[in-house]
Amino acid sequence: MNQPIHILVAEDDSDISKLLCSMMKKSGYIPQPAFSGTEALLYLEQRHWSMVLLDLMLPGMSGEELLERIGEYGDIPVMILSAKVEQESKVLALRGGAIDYITKPFDIEEVSARIDTHLRLYARLAQPALPAVLQHKGLVVDLSAKSVIAEGTVLMLTAREFEILALLMSSPKKVFTKANLYESVWNEPFHGDDNTMNVHVSNLRGKLAKAAPGQEWIETVWGMGYRLKP
Secondary structure, three states: OOOOEEEEOOOOHEEEEEHHHHHHHHHOEEEEEOOOOOOHHHOOOOOOOOEEEEOOOOOOHHHHHHHHHHHHHHOOOEEEEEOOHHHHHHHHHHHHOOOEEEOOOOHHHHHHHHHHHHHHHHHHHOOOOOEEEEOOOOOOEOOOOOOEEEOOOEEEEOOHHOOOOOOOHHOOOOOOOOOHHHHHHHOOOOOHHHHHHHHHHHHHHHHHHHHHOOOEEEEEEEEEEEEEEE
């Protein structure tokens, strides 16, 4: 259940932005360019970001101001890419929450390597210690054995159905949007096509209902998504 990696690129130089975005696509990441601090702030409000690449000299809202605001949106690693070479700028940025500071002009391969390293580190730190077996009422999901038992009946699920159910079970109170589920299970961007997700959830519900008649396990939260029925 690998989450797609979305990286916000706050850089007002279009050539540098294209270079960075191209490099990230080759690495399998999903970049989103933003050409001003205010534009970057709008994107920050829209989704969870795996990382932010931040130029300090941005129009609209400076990189320093944006760095202060990023913390409001969770623990997002921020790498500074800046033409400011003064020691004071580096120290202030690192003390302000940035995890790295690379001066321009930079070597694109070095930037790529540092992104990979920081993402690996953050993935390890953020990895929740899930138990090997998840339980919710009479539903038991064994993550190691990839098995599901509903009220004592063993279910035969497809790999996608298993991952959808395991994701819902991992956070029983959370409402997962269709985009959340699709991007986590299919590991690719969600473009708004509900049909694939609807079919898989419907099939999963059908198998659960057959194994445990009268029980409703997955709840539709209208206008939002799905969650385990409390």
